[in-house]
Amino acid sequence: MNIDSLVLLAIALPLMGAAFNGLVGLFAPGYRSNKTLIGTLGTLCVAIPFAIGVLLFIQFDHDAHITRAFTWMSAGDFTADFGYRVDQLSLLMMLIVTGVGALIHIYSIGYMRDDPGFWKFFAYLNLFIFAMLNLVLGDNLLVLFLGWEGVGLCSYLLIGFWFTDLKNSEAANKAFIVNRIGDFAFLLAMFILFKDLGSLDFDVILAGGASLAPATINWVVFLLFIGATGKSAQIPLFVWLPDAMAGPTPVSALIHAATMVTSGLYLLARMSSLVLLAPGVMTFIAIIGALTAIMAATIAITQNDIKRVLAYSTVSQLGFMFMAAGVGAFFVAIFHVMTHAFFKGCLFLGSGSVIHGMHEVEHQLEEEGHEVHLDPQDMRTMGGLRKYMPATSITYLISTLAIAGFPLMSGFFSKDEILFKAFEYGYSGNGYAWFVWVVGIITALLTAFYMMRSYVLTFRGKERWPNADRIHPHESPASMTGPLWALAVLAIVGGFLGLPGVIAHGDLNWIHHWLGAPYGGPVAEAVVAEHEASFIVVEWILLILGGVIALVGLGYAWRVYNRDGIEFDQKLAIDFRGLYTTWANKYYWDEGYDKAVVKPVLGLARRVMDPFDRYIVDGLVNGLGSMVRAFSSLFKYLQTGVVQNYAVAILFGVVLLLGLIIFG
Amino acid sequence: MTPQFLFFCLAIVAITAALGMLIARSPVSSALWLILNLFCVAGLYLTMNAQFLAVVQVLVYAGAIMVLFLFVIMLLNVAALPSVRDIDWRLGVGFVLGVALLAQLSYAIASSTDLMPAEVSLESTVATGSVEVVAKELFTRFAMPLEMIGVLLLAATIGAVLLARRVSPK
Amino acid sequence: MEIPVDWYLALSAILFLLGVIGVLFRRNVIIILMSIELMLNAVNISLVALSQATGDVSGQILVFFVMSVAAAEAAVGLAIVIAIFRNKLSVDVNDFNLFKH
Numbered sequence: 001m002n003i004d005s006l007v008l009l010a011i012a013l014p015l016m017g018a019a020f021n022g023l024v025g026l027f028a029p030g031y032r033s034n035k036t037l038i039g040t041l042g043t044l045c046v047a048i049p050f051a052i053g054v055l056l057f058i059q060f061d062h063d064a065h066i067t068r069a070f071t072w073m074s075a076g077d078f079t080a081d082f083g084y085r086v087d088q089l090s091l092l093m094m095l096i097v098t099g100v101g102a103l104i105h106i107y108s109i110g111y112m113r114d115d116p117g118f119w120k121f122f123a124y125l126n127l128f129i130f131a132m133l134n135l136v137l138g139d140n141l142l143v144l145f146l147g148w149e150g151v152g153l154c155s156y157l158l159i160g161f162w163f164t165d166l167k168n169s170e171a172a173n174k175a176f177i178v179n180r181i182g183d184f185a186f187l188l189a190m191f192i193l194f195k196d197l198g199s200l201d202f203d204v205i206l207a208g209g210a211s212l213a214p215a216t217i218n219w220v221v222f223l224l225f226i227g228a229t230g231k232s233a234q235i236p237l238f239v240w241l242p243d244a245m246a247g248p249t250p251v252s253a254l255i256h257a258a259t260m261v262t263s264g265l266y267l268l269a270r271m272s273s274l275v276l277l278a279p280g281v282m283t284f285i286a287i288i289g290a291l292t293a294i295m296a297a298t299i300a301i302t303q304n305d306i307k308r309v310l311a312y313s314t315v316s317q318l319g320f321m322f323m324a325a326g327v328g329a330f331f332v333a334i335f336h337v338m339t340h341a342f343f344k345g346c347l348f349l350g351s352g353s354v355i356h357g358m359h360e361v362e363h364q365l366e367e368e369g370h371e372v373h374l375d376p377q378d379m380r381t382m383g384g385l386r387k388y389m390p391a392t393s394i395t396y397l398i399s400t401l402a403i404a405g406f407p408l409m410s411g412f413f414s415k416d417e418i419l420f421k422a423f424e425y426g427y428s429g430n431g432y433a434w435f436v437w438v439v440g441i442i443t444a445l446l447t448a449f450y451m452m453r454s455y456v457l458t459f460r461g462k463e464r465w466p467n468a469d470r471i472h473p474h475e476s477p478a479s480m481t482g483p484l485w486a487l488a489v490l491a492i493v494g495g496f497l498g499l500p501g502v503i504a505h506g507d508l509n510w511i512h513h514w515l516g517a518p519y520g521g522p523v524a525e526a527v528v529a530e531h532e533a534s535f536i537v538v539e540w541i542l543l544i545l546g547g548v549i550a551l552v553g554l555g556y557a558w559r560v561y562n563r564d565g566i567e568f569d570q571k572l573a574i575d576f577r578g579l580y581t582t583w584a585n586k587y588y589w590d591e592g593y594d595k596a597v598v599k600p601v602l603g604l605a606r607r608v609m610d611p612f613d614r615y616i617v618d619g620l621v622n623g624l625g626s627m628v629r630a631f632s633s634l635f636k637y638l639q640t641g642v643v644q645n646y647a648v649a650i651l652f653g654v655v656l657l658l659g660l661i662i663f664g
Numbered sequence: 665m666t667p668q669f670l671f672f673c674l675a676i677v678a679i680t681a682a683l684g685m686l687i688a689r690s691p692v693s694s695a696l697w698l699i700l701n702l703f704c705v706a707g708l709y710l711t712m713n714a715q716f717l718a719v720v721q722v723l724v725y726a727g728a729i730m731v732l733f734l735f736v737i738m739l740l741n742v743a744a745l746p747s748v749r750d751i752d753w754r755l756g757v758g759f760v761l762g763v764a765l766l767a768q769l770s771y772a773i774a775s776s777t778d779l780m781p782a783e784v785s786l787e788s789t790v791a792t793g794s795v796e797v798v799a800k801e802l803f804t805r806f807a808m809p810l811e812m813i814g815v816l817l818l819a820a821t822i823g824a825v826l827l828a829r830r831v832s833p834k
Numbered sequence: 835m836e837i838p839v840d841w842y843l844a845l846s847a848i849l850f851l852l853g854v855i856g857v858l859f860r861r862n863v864i865i866i867l868m869s870i871e872l873m874l875n876a877v878n879i880s881l882v883a884l885s886q887a888t889g890d891v892s893g894q895i896l897v898f899f900v901m902s903v904a905a906a907e908a909a910v911g912l913a914i915v916i917a918i919f920r921n922k923l924s925v926d927v928n929d930f931n932l933f934k935h
Binding site for chain 3 (some may be wrong): 667668671675678679682683685686691694695698701702705708709711712713714716717720721724725728729732733736737739740742754755758762765766769770773774793797798801802805806809813816817819820821823824825826827828830
């Protein structure tokens with residue numbers, strides 16, 4: 001098989017899986033109970049594309065390969081093909097999406113087994129993978145946008161998967177609507193690009209970008225970034241992501257941690273040569289990323305819902321990635337996307353395993369007739385789970401260490417590389433990068449702290465649910481712990497793909513080498529080349545600093561939470577008073593939006609749009625109706641029902657037409 | 665008897681028969697007049713050397729379709745409708761339109777002689793109307809439409825049976 | 835010794851017009867159907883005449899098809915007439931006015 005058909009097969013398979021499971025499940029209810037078949041089919045439709053991705057990766061020969069499936073639309077000068085691009089960046093993303101995706105599919109077979117919507121869940125998951133592959137493999141912005149909207153749709157469907165609960169529907173709506181704001185900016189950027197370049201193909205955009213006016217470039221990059229803030233949950237559009245945890249946990253792992261939320265980064269990396277032409281906007285990106293990172297990290301400290309801690313952690317880590325993009329180090333951002341997919345995927349799946357176990361506790365309590373409302377996601381009712389769920393506990397700990405930047409784990413290398421690049425960029429005369437660097441260091445410390453807090457509160461200490469002496473959860477089945485182990489191993493070794501220069505003998509690290517020099521940012525490279533000798537020392541120092549910070553954060557949290565348990569949160573609240581309240585209330589973003597946007601819009605709707613709708617829109621429709629009726633009362637007399645009158649009319653038409661032909 | 669004379673005779677009988685069909689009060693005599701007209705048309709086909717069509721005309725029209733008509737007329741057995749009717753607007757308009765149509769057709773025939781050979785020559789057309797030529801065309805170039813016609817006729821047969829079936833009261 | 839094509843065409847026009855008049859003015863629906871047959875025949879005459887004049891046999895093939903369609907049309911049309919007659923006990927086209935406003 002040649003590359004073209006391989007690529008198309010990889011993209012078509014998830015769609016076929018979605019269509020099959022979805023349609024057969026919809027029309028043949030008997031199929032729905034066939035969960036092994038549904039799950040296997042859904043997983044294969046992602047695993048095979050992963051295998052194809054590996055094959056393409058091995059065969060890849062450093063030239064982008066473009067597959068044109070068919071012309072999507074053609075209007076005037078404008079044509080858009082369903083073209084797919086296999087190059088270094090898209091291959092890497094494809095491997096992440098399908099690899100982590102396949103693992104999470106396997107996990108879902110166990111996690112969702114008792115759910116009546118099992119078939120629907122797998123159909124949605126496959127559809128998501130299809131959209132995501134369009135997003136990362138698309139050869140022009142339009143196909144990318146199609147995937148972009150597709151993943152948004154799947155995100156909506158999966159957040160609201162248990163839509164009978166109004167809260168979940170609202171979370172889904174929130175995610176969709178907030179994303180629309182970013183999408184709108186993305187659309188505007190596409191319009192500008194099309195107006196000035198006449199094409200949306202990546203080749204044209206990246207080659208022609210330099211010829212654009214500086215103001216245009218600034219606008220395009222700015223709007224693309226706004227689009228990215230929506231999808232990748234940055235200030236000011238991050239508010240949907242924590243609420244998105246209403247969806248099933250595998251969804252949180254796949255969509256809201258590992259893949260979809262990183263698509264904003266992918267967009268910026270794809271457009272990297274254009275982004276580098278807009279240094280002003282890069283400053284903005286880096287600062288937004290830094291602010292988001294520290295803001296989300298501080299909120300995460302105060303959260304008690306295990307999934308919400310992870311959600312804010314995701315926002316924070318995404319902030320890290322944008323910091324990297326903002327200092328021009330796109331390859332590092334992609335590196336962090338990859339390591340983050342491993343450890344955050346593992347953390348979410350681990351939390352799912354915990355929730356699975358706590359549900360069991362809840363059921364047992366109910367069976368015994370206790371009137372307790374146990375929130376299976378609340379860390380305050382957990383504790384001591386490591387005895388009952390050893391595999392979950394160990395993998396969760398590994399990933400916690402990885403995300404915190406424990407030396408030699410994957411997060412250590414990727415996070416350190418981000419900080420190092422920020423430092424380097426600051427050193428080469430960009431003052432804002434110092435700010436980014438400092439914020440990054442603080443955030444890294446906070447990350448280590450809150451992640452260890454969540455581990456200790458969940459897995460160590462005393463059991464805090466009622467009747468803990470008799471009732472306890474069990475380890476999840478192998479279909480769930482298997483993916484946990486796989487991701488945990490990746491979370492340990494994944495970092496070696498991006499060993500820092502000092503360890504890798506001063507050479508470019510593998511990721512950078514693979515993606516190519518343009519993804520590294522030209523300024524920093526020049527500076528490094530100039531001060532090579534001194535920079536080796538600096539890099540060592542920074543590496544050690546990163547490790548020390550992680551150890552301090554981890555160690556402190558380990559000590560205080562093992563000693564005081566959840567009571568330490570109260571101590572924190574007293575020590576930080578106002579600050580802690582602000583954190584616990586998430587900086588009042590939701591309240592602010594509610595006051596500034598939601599309430600005014602609703603008020604406007606009630607006061608202005610309701611009368612408008614009632615009198616003008618309805619009036620128009622009713623008016624049209626009565627107008628038609630009035631006319632018809634006149635013309636209905638033409639309809640005599642006498643066939644021969646109609647025949648006369650036909651003859652009249654014939655005479656007219658003949659006259660036109662003969663005399664016209 | 666020259667061909668022209670033959671043509672005139674046939675034409676006059678054909679027109680007379682058509683008029684007879686229009687005027688006759690009873691549907692049975694209308695149908696008989698129409699059969700005469702159809703025979704004349706078959707004769708006209710012969711004057712043009714279209715033997716195949718002439719035979720088909722007699723077989724299909726006079727033999728099959730008109731028998732069906734007569735059969736239905738007799739099956740329904742309705743008395744002749746009163747032919748006198750109120751003179752309404754349709755008579756006037758229809759008459760005017762009919763005359764206009766005839767005028768247009770005459771004009772078209774008179775003015776378009778350059779389009780085609782002016783005459784149908786018996787000698788030159790011996791070949792084109794024969795059964796052999798028509799059959800060859802029908803089973804090669806027009807084989808597909810021929811099959812479609814078969815399907816159409818089948819559909820019409822089924823449709824007619826369904827429509828005319830007596831619906832048993834249930 | 836030859837007959838001008840125009841004569842055939844003129845005859846065709848006259849017969850067609852007579853068919854039109856039948857369709858417009860007769861009230862018996864069976865006679866209306868017969869008038870339609872007459873119109874089809876009129877058209878057939880001109881098709882054959884032009885076919886023979888130009889030496890192109892496809893005109894006659896078309897006539898053959900017209901005949902087949904006419905047969906189908908007569909069968910279905912008469913079946914409809916029978917069906918309507920069962921309900922209305924009439925073949926007067928003025929009684930068939932279900933489409934009246």
